[in-house]
Amino acid sequence: MRDVAILGVGQTKFGELWDRSFREIGIEAGLQALVDAKLSSADLDALFLGNMASGALIDQEHIAPLILDYAGLGRRHLPAVRVEGGGASGALALHQGYLAVASGLYDYVVVGGAEKLTDVPDATAAEITSSAADHEWEVVFGATLPGLWALIARRHMHDFGTTREQLAQVPVHDHAMGSKNPLAHFRNKLTLDQVLGAGAVAEPLGMLDCAPLSDGAAAVVLGPLEIARRHTDTPIRIAASHVACDTMALHHRKEITTLESTVFAAQRAFAHARRAPRDVKVAEVHDAYSISALVALEDLGFVEKGHAGPAFASGQFGPGGSVTVNPSGGLKAQGCPFGAVGVAQVVELVRQLRGEAKERQVAGADLALAHDVGGTGATSVVHLLERAA
Amino acid sequence: MSIARFWRETPRRYNLGGSRCTNCGTVYFPPRGVCPECTHHRQSIEKMEPFQLSGDGEVYSYSVVHEPAEGFEMQVPYVLALVKTKEGPILTAQVVDIEPKDVRIGLKVRATFRKLRQEGKAGVIHYGYKFAPSEDTETSIVPRGPAGAVRAAGVPERDRAPA
Numbered sequence: 001m002r003d004v005a006i007l008g009v010g011q012t013k014f015g016e017l018w019d020r021s022f023r024e025i026g027i028e029a030g031l032q033a034l035v036d037a038k039l040s041s042a043d044l045d046a047l048f049l050g051n052m053a054s055g056a057l058i059d060q061e062h063i064a065p066l067i068l069d070y071a072g073l074g075r076r077h078l079p080a081v082r083v084e085g086g087g088a089s090g091a092l093a094l095h096q097g098y099l100a101v102a103s104g105l106y107d108y109v110v111v112g113g114a115e116k117l118t119d120v121p122d123a124t125a126a127e128i129t130s131s132a133a134d135h136e137w138e139v140v141f142g143a144t145l146p147g148l149w150a151l152i153a154r155r156h157m158h159d160f161g162t163t164r165e166q167l168a169q170v171p172v173h174d175h176a177m178g179s180k181n182p183l184a185h186f187r188n189k190l191t192l193d194q195v196l197g198a199g200a201v202a203e204p205l206g207m208l209d210c211a212p213l214s215d216g217a218a219a220v221v222l223g224p225l226e227i228a229r230r231h232t233d234t235p236i237r238i239a240a241s242h243v244a245c246d247t248m249a250l251h252h253r254k255e256i257t258t259l260e261s262t263v264f265a266a267q268r269a270f271a272h273a274r275r276a277p278r279d280v281k282v283a284e285v286h287d288a289y290s291i292s293a294l295v296a297l298e299d300l301g302f303v304e305k306g307h308a309g310p311a312f313a314s315g316q317f318g319p320g321g322s323v324t325v326n327p328s329g330g331l332k333a334q335g336c337p338f339g340a341v342g343v344a345q346v347v348e349l350v351r352q353l354r355g356e357a358k359e360r361q362v363a364g365a366d367l368a369l370a371h372d373v374g375g376t377g378a379t380s381v382v383h384l385l386e387r388a389a
Numbered sequence: 390m391s392i393a394r395f396w397r398e399t400p401r402r403y404n405l406g407g408s409r410c411t412n413c414g415t416v417y418f419p420p421r422g423v424c425p426e427c428t429h430h431r432q433s434i435e436k437m438e439p440f441q442l443s444g445d446g447e448v449y450s451y452s453v454v455h456e457p458a459e460g461f462e463m464q465v466p467y468v469l470a471l472v473k474t475k476e477g478p479i480l481t482a483q484v485v486d487i488e489p490k491d492v493r494i495g496l497k498v499r500a501t502f503r504k505l506r507q508e509g510k511a512g513v514i515h516y517g518y519k520f521a522p523s524e525d526t527e528t529s530i531v532p533r534g535p536a537g538a539v540r541a542a543g544v545p546e547r548d549r550a551p552a
Contacts, residue, residue, distance in 0.1 A: 127459045136398065137419055138481045140390075140515065141505065142454065142461050147469045148481075150452035158450070158494050202469070203453040247425075251471050251479040256450065 001102040003225035005235040005388060008037025009347040014216035014335030015185040022058050022116040026067040029217040029340075030112050037221040037231050041073055045106035047080040050093030050113035051339035056128040058119050067112065084339075086132030086374025087288065089113065091342025091381035094220065098241040101222045113343035114217035125213045129338060132375035134249040146210050146289060148250050148376045150202035153291035156257045157204065159306065162294065164204050166309030168195040170290035171208050171332050173318060178329020180359040185214045185335030209290040214335030218344035225388060234354040239367070239384040240269035250376045257306075259377035262299035266371070269382040270301070275367060277301035280323050280384075282352050282362040284345035286373040287330040296371055297325070300382070324362040327352060342372035346383060353387050390508060395515055402517035405500055407478060409440035416440050418478035444500030445523065446474040453489045460506030460515070468492050472520050486521040499523040 010032025012025045026049070034041060047068050055061040064080035083093035090113030097111035117125045130145050138148065156162045171190055178184040190208060198206040228235035244264035250256055270276055277300060285300065287293035294308035302323055303311045311317070317325040328334040328348035331341055349368040351357045370383040400406045401419045408420035412433045415426045417440075424433035451470040454461075461467060468484040470492070484492055485503065498520035505515040 123459075126456070130458065139458055140395075140402075141480075141482050141517065141519075142458050142464075142467060142469050143481050144454065144456065144458045144469075146456065147452050147454045147458070150454075151450040151469070151471055154452060154494070155450040200453070200455045200466075202455065205452075249481065251481050256471070 002104055004098050004101045004222055004238045005225040005228035006220050006238065006346070006350050006385070007223045007228055007231040007235060008033040008035070008039065008221040009219070009350045010034075010036060011183055011218040011344055011347045012216055013183045014214045014337060014340075014344070016118045017215040018118065020215070022054065022060065022063070022114060023066060023070045025116070025215065025217040026112060026114040027071050029114070029219040030067065030071055030110050033110060033219040033221045037223070039108060039221060039231060041071070041076075043108050044073065044078060044110060046078055046097075046100060046109045048093040048097040048100070048109065048111045049080065049082050050084075050090035050111070050343060051082055051115060052084060052086055052089045052132065053128050053338070054116070056131070057125065058116050067114070085379045085381075087129075087286070087336075087338045088342055088372045088374035088379045088381050089339040090218070090344070091370065091372035091383065092243065092379065094343060094346060094383065095241045095243050095381060097222050098238055101224060107224055109222045110219055111222060111343060112217060112219040113340035115337035115339040116215050117213040117337060118215050122213060129213075132378075138249050138251070144202060145375070146205055147202040149289040149291055150205045151250065152256050152295060152376070153204050153289070156291060156295065159257055160309070162306075162309035164196065165192065166313050167204065167209060167290040167294065168192050169313050170287060170293045171195050173312070174287060174326055174330040174332035177327050177360065178333025181329050181334055184329045184333050185212055186329070186333045205289055205291070211288045211331040211336035214337045216335055216337035216340045216344065218340045218347045220343060220346055220350070228388065235388040236350050236353050236385050237388040239273040239275070239386045241381075241383050242268040242272065243379065243381050244268065245379050246377055248375070248378045257295065259295060259299050259373065259380060261377045261380035262296060262371065262373065262382070265380045265382040266300045269384050273384045275384065278322075279367050280369045281367060282324045282327060282349065282365040283369040283371065284326055284328060284330065284348055285369075285371045287326060287332050288336060288373070292373065293325070293330070296373070300369065300371060319362070327357065327360045327362055342370070342381060345370040345372060346385065349385050353385060392513060395513070403502065405442040405444055405518060407440045407442050407476075408437045411436045411438055416442075416476045416478055418442055418474070418480060440476075442474050442476055442478065442500075444474070444518075446472040446480075446498055446520070448484065448492060448494055448496040448498060449473040449479055450494060451484065451492050460508050470520065472498055480518070483519040484521070485519045487526060491526050496522060496526070497524040
């Protein structure tokens with residue numbers, strides 16, 4: 001296996017992009033990443049595209065060759081592969097691209113993630129994305145994605161004394177971070193009272209505990225580390241890329257307050273890179289719901305199980321804390337275009353490790369972690385990134 | 390969802406028919422063809438037998454849902470719960486016949502056959518299980534409140550859950 005580096009990154013604005021089509025945003029992110037990597041399209045060997053539900057959302061399947069075609073590469077007959085893993089589709093596509101370069105089969109690979117959620121009404125988009133849960137045995141009985149995460153939240157509060165106010169700290173934090181991100185869906189700051197006073201979605205979660213339905217795309221260019229300096233002065237090495245899965249339905253887990261897929265993906269990633277959670281200075285973690293972030297911080301090993309609520313409220317994961325979480329604003333503020341999320345997390349972390357994150361820059365960031373989840377944790381993906389020596 | 394897709398699950402959705410691994414004894418709902426608990430999965434192939442759940446259980450976690458799943462628009466707010474059956478499997482289902490504010494973790498419930506939802510323009514009705522209280526909710530013996538309070542009383546609530 002060869003070492004793999006990230007040579008270039010690109011990302012569209014996230015939000016309600018009414019005037020832009022799926023193929024437009026997909027191509028914009030990919031071409032930005034190519035230019036950033038100082039690569040010509042003639043150098044490319046393959047495309048991997050993360051996307052959750054284009055068929056249901058925009059009546060279009062077979063989207064990997066579509067994006068390749070409109071990027072001007074259709075006649076070069078490159079391989080283009082779509083990767084799907086619910087909300088973890090983007091991170092899963094990155095894992096596939098990493099494997100392809102590490103194996104030596106391909107040298108230069110574009111990994112994209114794209115989703116267009118606002119071409120259908122909100123309720124339809126919510127229904128379509130709920131298919132990341134078990135349709136036959138959860139959704140048919142009245143479950144929604146926020147409803148299932150609310151079951152996790154209620155049990156976390158019951159078992160560990162986590163409070164409603166501690167949950168509400170997550171969106172307050174995310175919006176404070178997102179306010180410095182020009183690509184974010186939301187750049188307004190939130191107060192605790194606004195989060196607590198928002199309409200209920202699935203108790204104890206309210207509207208402002210939930211990430212929005214966004215459009216957006218992100219892309220990275222991967223290549224072998226040994227020739228990375230031909231393309232960039234600051235190659236970022238993928239120190240680990242690991243995936244773990246769990247039961248499809250939440251109700252089949254022995255514990256619902258922990259996502260074992262996250263625990264296993266993180267343990268494998270840290271073992272692979274011979275690093276520990278304490279070495280990580282900046283992280284993008286899955287916070288589709290406020291409870292998701294608290295559970296993730298525990299399962300990734302940043303804080304003991306059950307202690308994330310008080311730790312988060314104390315500022316441990318804010319600027320100047322032991323690890324700065326979601327400098328992009330996370331899924332909550334930067335936005336949640338499902339298949340794009342996992343790639344966008346890595347785009348932000350590459351900018352952090354290069355020292356190009358401007359107002360959002362986390363001082364001394366040299367090891368970064370990205371964590372993406374599909375559904376209620378049937379899939380988790382963890383990437384560790386570091387500045388190449 | 391096509392009629393056949395719902396209809397083929399009738400034995401499970403109407404009657405709580407699960408399965409049991411005759412190799413290790415673990416009970417599953419919905420039924421499985423292979424046992425995840427057996428160290429060597431192949432030991433359980435062809436050894437899963439039908440098993441009837443009693444329908445008795447207790448609330449393991451719950452949420453009051455205000456933004457509904459498709460087909461549940463007329464039922465909001467409704468209680469979505471994880472119900473731990475006395476035979477072991479946990480089910481995702483609604484808890485009904487109780488004020489949402491009175492639902493709590495540990496509440497004893499029993500399965501009841503109900504209309505789940507009506508789907509699409511054809512108006513196909515889906516029936517299946519929901520759960521209703523099987524204890525007097527006014528005279529509950531199950532402690533309320535956060536885990537800290539329960540632990541202070543000396544009995545972790547998790548230990549009270551039936552096996």
